[in-house]
Amino acid sequence: MGMSLSSEQNHAAVDAAVSAINGRFDGSGIEATSVERTSGKHFHFLRITSTPRHWLGLAKFLRFDLGINYCSMITGTHFPDGDDDRGWEVAYHFMRMPVVDQLPGQCLEYKAADLTGHDIPLEVEVFIPLAKGDAPSIDSIQMIWKGADWNEKETWDLVGIDFKGHEDMMRVLNPHDSPIGFHPLQKQHRLRYDGYNEMYDDAQGFGRKPVDSGLVK
Amino acid sequence: MAQMWITMGPQHPMTHGLWTLRVKIDGETVVDTEPELGYIHRGVEKICESRDFTQIIPYCDRLCYASAMTWAHSYCYAVEDLLEVDVPERAEYIRLIAVELQRVASHLMWLGAYTPDVGNLTVFVWCLRDREMFLDLMQELGGSRMHYNFPRPGGVKRDLPLGFAQRARVKIEMFKERMKEYEMLLDESTIFLVRTQGVGYARAEDMVNAGVTGPNVRAAGVNYDVRWAHPYSVYDEVDWTSSVEKPGSVKGADCYDRYRVRMTEMEESCRMVLDALDKIPGGAESHYQSGDEKILTKVPIRAPEGATGHHHFEDSRGESMFYLQGGGEGRGKYPYRVSIRSPMFITIPFVAETMIGYKIADIPAIMGSFDPCIGETDR
Numbered sequence: 001m002g003m004s005l006s007s008e009q010n011h012a013a014v015d016a017a018v019s020a021i022n023g024r025f026d027g028s029g030i031e032a033t034s035v036e037r038t039s040g041k042h043f044h045f046l047r048i049t050s051t052p053r054h055w056l057g058l059a060k061f062l063r064f065d066l067g068i069n070y071c072s073m074i075t076g077t078h079f080p081d082g083d084d085d086r087g088w089e090v091a092y093h094f095m096r097m098p099v100v101d102q103l104p105g106q107c108l109e110y111k112a113a114d115l116t117g118h119d120i121p122l123e124v125e126v127f128i129p130l131a132k133g134d135a136p137s138i139d140s141i142q143m144i145w146k147g148a149d150w151n152e153k154e155t156w157d158l159v160g161i162d163f164k165g166h167e168d169m170m171r172v173l174n175p176h177d178s179p180i181g182f183h184p185l186q187k188q189h190r191l192r193y194d195g196y197n198e199m200y201d202d203a204q205g206f207g208r209k210p211v212d213s214g215l216v217k
Numbered sequence: 218m219a220q221m222w223i224t225m226g227p228q229h230p231m232t233h234g235l236w237t238l239r240v241k242i243d244g245e246t247v248v249d250t251e252p253e254l255g256y257i258h259r260g261v262e263k264i265c266e267s268r269d270f271t272q273i274i275p276y277c278d279r280l281c282y283a284s285a286m287t288w289a290h291s292y293c294y295a296v297e298d299l300l301e302v303d304v305p306e307r308a309e310y311i312r313l314i315a316v317e318l319q320r321v322a323s324h325l326m327w328l329g330a331y332t333p334d335v336g337n338l339t340v341f342v343w344c345l346r347d348r349e350m351f352l353d354l355m356q357e358l359g360g361s362r363m364h365y366n367f368p369r370p371g372g373v374k375r376d377l378p379l380g381f382a383q384r385a386r387v388k389i390e391m392f393k394e395r396m397k398e399y400e401m402l403l404d405e406s407t408i409f410l411v412r413t414q415g416v417g418y419a420r421a422e423d424m425v426n427a428g429v430t431g432p433n434v435r436a437a438g439v440n441y442d443v444r445w446a447h448p449y450s451v452y453d454e455v456d457w458t459s460s461v462e463k464p465g466s467v468k469g470a471d472c473y474d475r476y477r478v479r480m481t482e483m484e485e486s487c488r489m490v491l492d493a494l495d496k497i498p499g500g501a502e503s504h505y506q507s508g509d510e511k512i513l514t515k516v517p518i519r520a521p522e523g524a525t526g527h528h529h530f531e532d533s534r535g536e537s538m539f540y541l542q543g544g545g546e547g548r549g550k551y552p553y554r555v556s557i558r559s560p561m562f563i564t565i566p567f568v569a570e571t572m573i574g575y576k577i578a579d580i581p582a583i584m585g586s587f588d589p590c591i592g593e594t595d596r
Contacts, residue, residue, distance in 0.1 A: 003445050003453070003458075004444075004445045004448035004452060004453035005445060005446060005447070005448055037298055038297075038298055038299075038301035038302075038526075039294070039297040039298045039301065039302055039303060039304070039526075040294065040297070040298070040303075040304075040448075040449045040450070040528075041448050041449065043447070043448070069422075069425050069426060070425050070426070070428065070430070071428060072428070072529065072536065072538055072558055073538055073540060073556065073558035075540050075554070075556035077542060077553070077554045091525075091540060091556075093527060093529075093538065093540065093558070095447075095529065095536075097425050097430075097434075097441050097446070098439070098441065099421050099422060099424075099425045099434060099439045099441050100421065100422060100439065101420050101421050101422050101437075101438075101469070102421060102437060102438030102439065102463070102464055103467065104463075104464060104465055104466050104467055105463050105464075105465070106438060106463060107438035107439070107440070107461050107462065107463045107464075108438060108439045108440065108461075109440045109458075109459075109461055110439075110440055110441070112445050112446070121441075121446035121447060123447060123529065125525075125527065145426060145428070146426050146427040146428070146567075147426065147427050147428025147429075147563055148428075149566070150428075150562060150563055150566050151428075151563070154562070158262070171255070172254055172255060173254065173255040173258040173595060173596070174255060174258065175255070184260065184263055185262060185263055185554075189263075191263065191264065191267055194267055
């Protein structure tokens with residue numbers, strides 16, 4: 001039988017983290033909740049909603065007090081039709097991994113059932129809404145998790161969220177000479193064939209798409 | 218001595234795809250590196266915003282040609298979290314079989330691509346020969362050789378074909394014998410050992426902090442694995458252990474450790490497939506029609522605004538992940554935002570830093586040992 005983390009361990013770890021964060025950041029607009037996944041094993045994970053102002057303090061608390069040592073992904077989203085205080089949103093996904101350096105010739109083989117305290121793996125999701133406007137910005141966490149470095153580069157490149165304090169910001173997926181201010185995942189940019197449904201509008205595929213009509217084939 | 222920048226790539230045998238590594242050298246020693254990515258950026262995330270949830274699966278297949286099945290599954294688990302779907306148990310077993318077969322095929326592709334980098338062309342041919350056995354098995358499931366379009370939100374497209382279990386068992390037994398041939402060819406080859414041992418050290422904690430996961434971390438001596446740490450599917454019901462390697466130095470795992478951990482992982486995946494074929498509910502020899510509720514459950518086609526779904530998945534190269542937001546166009550028929558976490562996008566900058574201090578001839582050995590794949594990196 002393969003091993004796996006039990007749901008009791010999972011609930012205990014998430015509940016401990018929730019009470020630690022809510023106790024530490026009480027009244028600052030940071031709210032931590034335990035959320036049940038809606039598929040699979042229905043495990044819980046930690047979801048935090050924060051304000052950009054307190055983000056750096058929260059990030060340091062996560063890293064150094066709760067032992068969350070791994071930054072999985074940073075996602076920026078553009079909400080042009082959203083509320084004034086949520087024109088953009090940054091979603092962070094972190095995980096806690098019980099990984100420690102090993103001496104030569106030794107290895108650490110965890111048994112999932114024996115894990116306790118900060119060794120229990122944990123999933124963290126952090127939502128930070130940003131105010132509407134042309135220049136969304138938030139503090140960089142590059143110096144806390146090195147893995148956030150290229151995630152932030154990608155988020156700036158594609159979505160246009162500015163990470164304050166990030167060193168060496170550059171285009172990573174778009175060409176280096178892309179126009180300043182061009183960030184393709186912002187919602188005002190549409191796909192070329194947007195609104196055209198190949199399956200219904202031209203089932204046989206002989207026609208030209210409306211946007212291409214008049215162009216030399 | 219004068220220092221100079223040289224450019225390796227985008228067309229270079231070391232890169233295993235289209236990207237550029239700019240290297241600053243002092244004599245033969247690497248003193249600085251700078252990776253440049255984005256040569257095959259196709260904008261998958263943007264395209265997905267105008268596709269419905271089923272239409273996105275073929276795009277996920279094409280994220281990585283060596284590991285299409287795992288990426289499509291990674292996406293489907295995230296969609297199920299978004300749409301609040303529970304998958305039937307038989308479908309979970311079929312998924313596990315498909316993913317683990319793909320993991321073996323992916324590691325074989327890695328081994329085949331890596332060994333010519335370090336001077337052993339024979340293994341390349343042998344690996345591709347044996348990979349065909351696994352591609353054939355997955356072709357039986359998905360209908361095509363590399364891009365299977367196999368899983369669906371809520372289950373799988375088709376049940377196991379008749380006779381699949383028998384053919385899978387025979388091929389896996391044959392493959393286990395051939396694993397011994399690889400080990401004879403590589404572990405007893407002086408050239409291979411000289412090129413891989415003692416180069417490319419990386420410590421476990423550094424790797425996790427830099428966002429590197431999967432076999433690369435397990436090579437450094439910790440059996441951390443998303444499959445048991447954040448359990449999904451039926452990995453707790455089949456027989457397996459997470460493969461782990463003892464690092465050879467205080468400096469962490471070298472290229473040889475990363476080779477060893479992938480070899481044991483292939484064995485574990487084979488063991489898992491055999492066990493899942495024995496334990497699958499309903500029996501591996503029975504065959505349900507496509508769309509039967511035992512292999513595919515009903516799913517809603519719309520996700521409400523404000524709903525989110527994410528799933529951490531153990532890809533063959535590390536932790537992959539999808540994050541989806543519901544409430545896009547068509548009253549929620551399309552996702553509002555799809556975000557893809559590619560393990561290699563984060564790993565490549567880390568490896569580029571790891572190379573500093575080694576000789577220029579070690580660059581292919583170090584880079585290849587981390588299993589780069591550019592399709593998923595550039596998306």
